[in-house]
Amino acid sequence: QVQLVESGGGLVQAGGSLRLSCAASGDIFGRYAVAWFRQAPGKEREAVAAINWSGGTTNYADSVKDRFTISRDRAKNTVSLQIDSLKPEDTAVYYCATSKSPYVSAWSSSSSYDYWGQGTQVTVSS
Secondary structure (H helix, E strand, O other): OOOEEEEOOEEEEOOOOEEEEEEEOOOOOOOOOEEEEEEOOOOOOEEEEEEOOOOOOEEEOOOOOOOEEEEEEOOOOEEEEEEOOOOHHHOEEEEEEEOOOOOOOOOOOHHHOOEEOOOEEEEEEO
16 A cells, blocks of 8 residues: 655745655655645645656646646655745645556546545645
8 A cells, every 4th residue: 555645834925935745655656657736725626736757747737837846856755846936825735646657648637646645734824
């Protein structure tokens, strides 16, 4: 069973930055696609970024392009999400998820992913 653990969330002022990290049990990040999703209160979960097994392909939601950067660190077996120029509307619980495939055809679909972390809260104050 794969376990994912997110960290790095917190309370930050608008315009600030955060770096979220997702750690996995076992060396799975070198083989599978990983994505970050977020869910704000009263809203549906939405995908914000994804990266394939090699790190050579990344995808971003239009709402976060140029502010979010997803990357993977093979040595640490982690996938990170760098969030810059934070906005109050970025407030949400952020989840990482991984598939059992190196690639996913529908990167923004929750159903493309098999394992999920518990989430980390990001709160942006105005």
